[in-house]
Structures are given as structure tokens and as C-alpha cells.
Amino acid sequence: MKNFFYLIVSLMIAFAVLTVSVSAESINELQDKVNELEQDKQSIQSKSGEVSNKVEETKEKIAENQEKQEQTNSEIVEIDSKLTTTQSQLTAKENEIATTNNEIKETENEINKTEGEINQLKGEIEELRAEIAALQEKIEAREDLLKNRLRSIQQNGGNVNYLEVILGAQSFGDFINRATAVNKIMDSDKTIMEEQQADKEKLEENKQALEESKKELEDKQASLETSKRDLENKKAQLVSQKAELDQIKARLDKQMNQKQKLMANLEHKEDELHSHQMSLAEQQETLNNQAAIVEKAKREAQQQINQKRQEQQRLQQQRQQQQSSSGNSASGSSSGSSSSSSGGNLSAGGNGSLIWPTTGRQSSGFGYRSFNGGGFHYGLDIANGVGTPVNAAASGVVTRANYSPSYGNVVYIYHVDLNLTTVYGHLNSIGVSLGQSVSQGEYIGGMGNTGQSFGSHLHFEVHQGSWSYHGGVNPINYLP
Template sequence: MKKYFFLIVSTFVIFTILSTSVSAETINELQDKVNELEKDQQSVQSEAGEVKNEVQETKEKIEENQEMQAQTNSEIVEIDSKLTTTQNKLTAKENEIATTNNEITETENEITKTEEEITQLKEDIEELQAEIIALQEKIDAREELLKNRLRSIQESGGNINYIEVILGAQSFGDFINRATAVNKIMDSDKTIMEEQQADREKLEKNKQELEESKKELEEKQASLEASKKELEAKKAQLVAQKSELDSIKATLDQQMNKKQELMANLEHEEDELHTHQMSLAEQQETLNNQAAIIEKAKKEAQQKINQKIQQQQQQQQASGGSSSSGSSSGGSLSAGGNGSLIWPTTGRQSSGFGPRSFNGGSYHYGLDIANGTGTPVSAAASGVVTRANYSPSYGNVIYIYHVDLDLTTVYAHLNSIGVSLGQSVSQGQYIGGMGNTGESFGSHLHFEVHQGSWSYHGGVNPINYLP
């Protein structure tokens, strides 16, 4: 990615700006610088075009992402509606099952009650059957008695002359006795016949009641058993329907979880795209600033050429130049490097360059120097400011390109910024105060060194350049 390509051109820009003597360079050298600046300007314009295209692509991706979010949200609403409907159906089925269970329980209670009635009826039947047997025996006995009397009647000629019996009395007393006996016999025969008829009727009635009771209870029991089977079949059907609804609900829950997960991913992706979009906007701003610096440097170089031509016309000899050196400052820290840079601040080294054992084992591309908020931060060497603004990760940050050393230094997490874009600074010059801005934990200076321009892939160990 050419995210920070614009910094490459700063070498030529800074070289032009830092030149303080017109006479130190020839017209050809100045013209070469102009040519190089024009080439760099074209590179910046090309880079700006690429960033612009990437901005448009990112915008389209954000719009596509938002469309997918809208569609996914619509699907979530639809699934939620289906879930509500399914849950209502489930509740209705559960109520139906509960009602059916109550009906089954009531039917089972009725069946139990009927079975108890049948048991009682069996006992009554046994008593009735015993009564029937007794009646039958009495009837049979009377039948036998009647048969014997009929047989006697048949043997005597088929008739009994009760008048002759009475008239055959020897005395009045005998008459009375004979008449009484005849009446008794006649009454006895009549009673026997009446009892026989009554017992026969009672026997038939008992048998009929017995059959009707048995039939009624059997029909009632059969009806209850049928009702129970029907209710159990209804319950089985309801349970099957509930199981189907449970399956539908489980599927909808699964779909909902997937849609919600997709929605979360889309929202996260949108956040990343917006972050990238802001990063691209930052690059565009920096590229515009870089283009302005190059244009300014071209004008200054052209002015030097014009001055040089004018001086050659006015003088026969070349004029001398002068140079300035920056003051040095730093801290009491010691590194043992080549000393081409000075310590940018004072304090203690809280984190070195290289892999970390914490924070997921990430790589630390700088040197952290901890001290109180506002501790002065100075330029590690003379150069030109190529960036001085706020970054989401670096917080308040300053980039300085050092022409003579062909190095770029970075000063991050500042509490304040004391320089501006394009400004020339001297070694040891105050550029800002230490702070805790951006992705930072505690007041400190994050100091980076890059060979040439700033590199997205990381810098080199600052220790090698510090005294």
C-alpha cells in the first residue's frame, strides 16, 4: 500500500528549504533540484489520484455494506415477526394440550368411577342372580306341587265334587269342618297360582333389569374408552403439531442468530471502512500539504536560480555561503549509538524497540520515554516538519525529515504541538510537550526513526542513532 508514499518526496523539498546560501549551489544544481521537485510533484499527483480512487472504492463499499445492513435488518424484522407468530401458535398449542390433558384426566376419572359402578353392579348382579335362583327354585317347587295336584285330579276323574264332600258330612260339626277344609283347599290353590304368577313376573323383571344394567354399563364404558382414545389421539396430534412448531422456532432462532451475527459483522466492517475512509482523508490532506510544500520549494529554487543569474551578471566572482547549526539538548538517557541524533526528551526508557511479551506479542517500532505530562520534547536533529497534526493512533504527532542524515523521526502521543507543517527546525528546538493522546497508556513520548521517509512497515531501532 502506498499510504505514505508522499513522504519520499520530502527529501527534495527539505533540501531546497534548508539551503540558506544562494551561492552554495550552481545554477545547474538548482535546475536539477527544480527538475527533481517536478518529478516528485508528479509522483504526489499520481499518489493523490490513487488515493482518490481508493476513497471512491471505499465509499462504494460503505454504500454496499449499508444496503446489505438494510436488507439484513429487514430479514431480521421478518424473522422476528415469524418468531412472534410461531410463539403465539406454540402458546395456543400448549394451552390446547393442557386442556386436552384435563379432559383426559376427567375421562379417566369417569372411567374409574364407571369401573367402580360396574364392580358394584357385579355384586348386585350376584345378589340378583341368587334371588333369581331362589325364585326359580320356588317356582320349580310350586310347579312340582301343581303337577302332583293335577295328577291327583286326573286320577280321580278329572274333577273333585266339593258338594259331595260337604253333603257327606255326618254331623253339623263335620259339615263345618268339611266346608272349611274345602275353602282352605280352594284358597291354597288360588294363592299358589297367584304366587307362582308373581314370582314368574318378578323373575322376568329381574332378568330384564339385569340385562339392561349390564348393557348400559358396557355401553358407558365403551363410550368412555372411545372418548379416551379420541382424546389421546387428539393429544398426540397436538404434540406432533407442537413438535413441528418447536422445530420451526428452532430454525427461526438459528436464522435469527445467523442474521444477527451477519449484522454485527457488517457493522464492524462498516466501522473499519469508515476508519479507513478517515485514514484516506488524512492521506489526502497530507498529500495536499505535501504538494503545497513542493510548489513552494519549486518557487524558492527558481528564485535562487534567478538570484544566481542576477549575481553572475553583477559580479565576476561567486559569493560565499554560510551555514547554521542547531543547538543540542536532550536528556540524561544513554544509548551508546553513533550520536547522529540527540535524545528528544528526558525521563526513563519505559519500552524498547522490538517484540513485546505483552499486548499479544506485538512488535514495537519505536522507543518509549516516560515522564510527566508537558515535559519538553525537542527535535533530535535539524530538519523540516512534514507532519504536525492529530492521528487516531499516534494522537498529536510530529514528523521531521532530516535532509543531511536522510532520516525521518516521529514524535507521538504529544500533549501539545509547537511547530507547523513545512516549518524548518534546528536540533534541540522545542517542538511540543509530552502527553498521553491517541492509543496511549500513561504520559510518554513514542519516538521512531525511519531511514529516508516514513515507512508503513516500521522504522529502525532509535538506539543506534542516540548517544
């Protein structure tokens, strides 16, 4: 009976020693996890510091851009002023061209009128010349007649005494006949002389009119030549004005293009800065969420350590009491040992640590792409229909569940035991929330085509430790 009692005491002591040993190993494992979580926390803080620095740099760039915006706005105001001036010049030049066109039309009308007057003058001159020629012929004929009459008078003895002719009448009838004949002769001579004088005067008038018409013709021809030269000058001026107008329009177009380019550049910079700010805000939010999850896991692990240490102390006290009550008659020399395991510390990658998060076909792998600009793809794309279930690749805590301009609807899960973070992008719907604990294979959302996506698929990323904006690792290394 006594031996049996000693055996029982020995077994109890051995059990207590073994329990303390196992508890010690559990504490070591938990302490390793706490240290690991502390490293993750420091890594997140370091990344958060980098993001904070980038935020400060972005703020400085925003300030610089705002200064550039002010300068650009000043340039735009100056360009607007130039545009107003150029537009005024354009309007003035168009008015000049319109005036020149009107002047050209008036000059052409004057030329046509002058040409008509010249043609009329030429006709009048031809008529005058013909009339002058006819008068000259008549004058010459009369002169011949008068010469013949004078010659006849000279041959008959000089001047005819018309009184003797009348007084030499033989009868009253003869007297009347002689008187009538004398009157007719005298009237005929008078008429001839008057006509001759009138024709000579008319000839002189026609000659003078001819000279005046010639002078007027010369003046009009000179005026016509001047008008033609003026017309050519105005046409040349019009060509020059049109060339200047084209230059003004080209300058106006250039100024407008410059203004549009400045505005577009300004808007593009604004978009880039806002996009960068949003990206930094997303990174900061994700890092803060992860830091909170890691801190919570660290506290829980530390609580487990404290509980196990308290249990270890209790067992140690119990063992001492049992040893004291047994009179130290039994002792356990057995010491259990087992190799500690990190339980999922996959720094170099493993096989089957994660399950496939969805079904479908692999549409794009991890690494450099041969399409879409040949950029680096930091994930694995699995294509399938919209709404295909997407599940957690391992148990963990949700560190992000919202919308991203690039990822669309996205979920981040931090796997404490594996020290990994998985990312599920372009979801059609989100079935989990921030801070929620999920089990491996649990539904987290439906496959979709949100964000910067081309077709329904899941973009799946794996990051060692917490999520990093520097990019993840190849998910294939963790999938079965």
C-alpha cells in the same frame, strides 16, 4: 608607494576571486539542496498519487459495499419476513399444543368418568346377579311347594271340591270354619301363584336388565379403550407438536442469528471503510502539508541562489572594473577550492544527527514485536510519566499537529537540512502548530497516552525524506 598600490589592488582582486569562488560553491550547495527538495517533492507527489489511487479504489469499494448493503438489506427484509412467518407458525403451534393439552385433560376426565360408571355398572350387575340368584331360589322353592301340593291332591283323589267341603258342615259354626279354611287355602294358593308369577316376571326383568347392563358395560369398556387410545394418540401428537415447536424455535433462532450476523458484518464493513477513508484522508493531508513545506523551502533556496548569483555578478563586475582601472597590471592566479558537503544528507544513517526527544526508558524498539500479535513496530517507544516534556529532535518545520485515531495527538516535523521527517505520537498536549518553524530541542508537547496506546509513552519515528505511510527507519541510527 607604487608597489604598495599594486599590492593593494592584487589583494582586492584576489579577495574578489576568492569571494566569487566561495559564492559559487554556496550556489552549488544551494542548487544541490533545490535538486534534493525537487526529488522530495516528486517523491511526495508520487506517494500522493498512490494515495489518490487508493482513494479511488476505496471509492469503488465503497460503491461495491453500498451495492452489497442493498443486497444485504434485501436479505434482511427477507429474513424479517421469514421471522414473521416463523413467529406466526410458532404461535400457531403453541396454540395447537395448548388445544391438545386441553383435549388430553378432557379425555382423561372422560376416562375417569367412564371408569367410575363402569365400576358403578359392575356393582349394579353384581346386585342384579345376587337378586336373580335369590329370585331363582325363591321360585325353585315355590315350585317345590306347588309340586308337593299337586302331588298331595293327586294322592287324595284328584281335585278338591271346596263346595262339598263347605256343604258337609254339621253346623253353622262348622260351616263358617270350613268356609274360612277354604278361603285361606284358596288365598294361599292364589298368593303363592301370584308371587311365583311376579318373581318370574321380576326374574325376566332382572335378566333383561343384566343383559342391558352387560351391553352398557361392554360399550363403556370399548369407549374407555377408545378414549385411552385417543389419549395415547394425543400424547404422541403432543410430543410431535413439541418437537415441531423446538424445530420452529431453532429455525427462528437461526434466522435471528443470521440477521444479527448480516447486520454485524454490514456495520463492520462500514467501520472498516470509514476507518480506511479517515486513514487516507490523514495520509493525503500529511502529504499535502509536506509538499507545501518542501515547495516553500525550495522557493527559499531558489531565492538564495538568485541572490547569490546577483551578488556573484556584482562582484564579477567589480572585479572587472578593478582590473580595468589597474591597467591589468596585477592578476590573481590563486583559485580556492573546497570540497562540497551535502550538510546532513544521511541516506545511510549517521550518529548524533538527532537528539533524544525526551527522557525515560525505552519500552519498545524498532522491528518485529514478540507481543501484541507480533506485528512490525515502525518506531521507538520511550516511556515516562504523563506530561514529560517532548522536544524537537532537530530543527525543522511542523507538517502536522493534530489528532489521529491511531497516533492520538501527533506532531510531524520535516527537517529540510537533514532530509528527514520525525514523528511524535500519543502526546498528552501539543505545543506547536502546522507550518511553524522549530529549533532543535524546542518544546513541542507533553508525553501522554492518547490514540491506540497502552500507558504513557512517546512513539518516535524517523522517515528518510518526507513522511511515508510505508513506514520509517530505525531511529537509533540517528540518535547519539
